[in-house]
Amino acid sequence: MNTRKIQMPREVYIGPDVIYETGEICKDLHLDNKVLVLTGPNTYDIAAKHVIESLEDKDIEVDVKIVEKVSYDSVDEVSEMIAPNTTVLGVGGGKVIDVAKLASFDKNVFFVSMPTTASHDGIVSPLASIKNPKTATSAKAHAPIAVIADSKIIANSPFRLLSAGCADLISNFTAIKDWQLAHRLKNEPYSESAASLSIMSAKMITDNVDSIKPGLEESARLVVKTLFSSGMAISIAGSSRPASGSEHTFSHALDKILDKPCLHGEQCGVGTILMMYLYGGDWKFIRNSLKAVGAPTSAKELGISDENVIDALTMAHTIRPERYTILGDNGISEDAAYELALKTGVIK
Numbered sequence: 001m002n003t004r005k006i007q008m009p010r011e012v013y014i015g016p017d018v019i020y021e022t023g024e025i026c027k028d029l030h031l032d033n034k035v036l037v038l039t040g041p042n043t044y045d046i047a048a049k050h051v052i053e054s055l056e057d058k059d060i061e062v063d064v065k066i067v068e069k070v071s072y073d074s075v076d077e078v079s080e081m082i083a084p085n086t087t088v089l090g091v092g093g094g095k096v097i098d099v100a101k102l103a104s105f106d107k108n109v110f111f112v113s114m115p116t117t118a119s120h121d122g123i124v125s126p127l128a129s130i131k132n133p134k135t136a137t138s139a140k141a142h143a144p145i146a147v148i149a150d151s152k153i154i155a156n157s158p159f160r161l162l163s164a165g166c167a168d169l170i171s172n173f174t175a176i177k178d179w180q181l182a183h184r185l186k187n188e189p190y191s192e193s194a195a196s197l198s199i200m201s202a203k204m205i206t207d208n209v210d211s212i213k214p215g216l217e218e219s220a221r222l223v224v225k226t227l228f229s230s231g232m233a234i235s236i237a238g239s240s241r242p243a244s245g246s247e248h249t250f251s252h253a254l255d256k257i258l259d260k261p262c263l264h265g266e267q268c269g270v271g272t273i274l275m276m277y278l279y280g281g282d283w284k285f286i287r288n289s290l291k292a293v294g295a296p297t298s299a300k301e302l303g304i305s306d307e308n309v310i311d312a313l314t315m316a317h318t319i320r321p322e323r324y325t326i327l328g329d330n331g332i333s334e335d336a337a338y339e340l341a342l343k344t345g346v347i348k
């Protein structure tokens with residue numbers, strides 16, 4: 001049998017104040033037995049408490065867990081709180097959503113994705129990207145049954161998070177170049193529809209940089225919809241290939257190197273400048289687009305040292321060796337990494 005499974009959410013709600021309708025939405029979807037709300041320390045007051053009120057108004061039994069640290073241990077802790085009739089609601093940033101996604105997948109119960117910001121394209125994807133010393137990258141999980149994205153909350157979230165979401169999308173340009181390279185060189189399966197959707201998502205941002213402004217509901221809506229289409233590309237491919245290539249392994253390497261990593265999308269954006277240069281592509285366009293959406297383009301703007309950049313570049317090929325990229329099997333030499341970072345202005 002050569003059947004592919006593509007998971008998509010059943011219902012998607014994007015709009016201002018939609019979180020106040022969570023109870024009604026869960027009732028309509030028959031997700032009203034028992035709900036476990038997972039959230040972060042910041043996002044409890046911003047969003048989760050309103051979600052809880054809305055659920056309780058509809059007489060739905062609610063349990064709450066604040067996820068402090070994102071790890072496989074926290075996934076296990078959350079899994080222990082899940083009964084067969086529980087629905088898990090992930091209310092927060094990418095890390096909370098990934099824990100909700102993976103724990104609900106482990107327990108085979110439904111999960112609702114409720115992003116409080118638009119910082120990454122895992123909002124609808126069926127993968128959970130939780131760091132593990134062995135794998136360091138995404139694990140198979142499942143897509144949410146529904147997405148409830150309150151565009152007012154997202155518009156009021158720090159603009160830095162929205163910029164990071166744009167950078168995560170711009171990184172699709174090099175991710176697709178890597179995928180095409182692996183297809184040609186290693187005969188890796190390639191999906192034209194997933195790749196087109198991924199590129200369309202990146203272009204939606206670079207064509208509309210002037211519309212991405214702090215505090216604007218329309219900007220939040222644009223970025224969420226685009227993160228959504230990028231997540232769909234991941235769903236179609238059944239892997240993060242359309243949205244994660246060498247620029248992401250650079251970011252994953254920084255996650256390993258730094259005591260306090262920067263935002264995922266920010267690191268991937270800088271990685272995209274570097275990898276586009278290696279492809280001989282228009283890396284200045286990438287840099288200008290990142291600047292236009294307010295995302296960092298250099299080590300200094302990321303708040304990391306030049307040495308961190310060189311270390312991450314030379315380590316990147318070891319992160320996910322099975323996923324072939326422009327960095328090849330042996331990676332980039334220290335001298336070449338230095339030249340690359342200098343020429344692109346990532347280091348001075």
Ligand SMILES: NC(=O)C1=CN([C@@H]2O[C@H](COP(=O)(O)OP(=O)(O)OC[C@H]3O[C@@H](n4cnc5c(N)ncnc54)[C@H](O)[C@@H]3O)[C@@H](O)[C@H]2O)C=CC1
Nearest residue numbers: 042093094095116117119120121122125127128129157264
């Ligand atoms: N599963 C997937 O396919 C994907 C997963 N990811 C993962 O997602 C994670 C990155 O997500 P991020 O959201 O960047 O990080 P994050 O989850 O750490 O959130 C960043 C910060 O934003 C805060 N925040 C969220 N909403 C807020 C609001 N409305 N107001 C004020 N503060 C708010 C959070 O409390 C947190 O301190 C990484 O672990 C990455 O690997 C990224 C892309 C795809």
Ligand SMILES: O=C(CO)COP(=O)(O)O
Nearest residue numbers: 129137138240243244248
């Ligand atoms: O961040 C992602 C897509 O934007 C997922 O990437 P990874 O599979 O590399 O964790």
Ligand SMILES: [Zn+2]
Nearest residue numbers: 121168264268
């Ligand atoms: Zn990403």
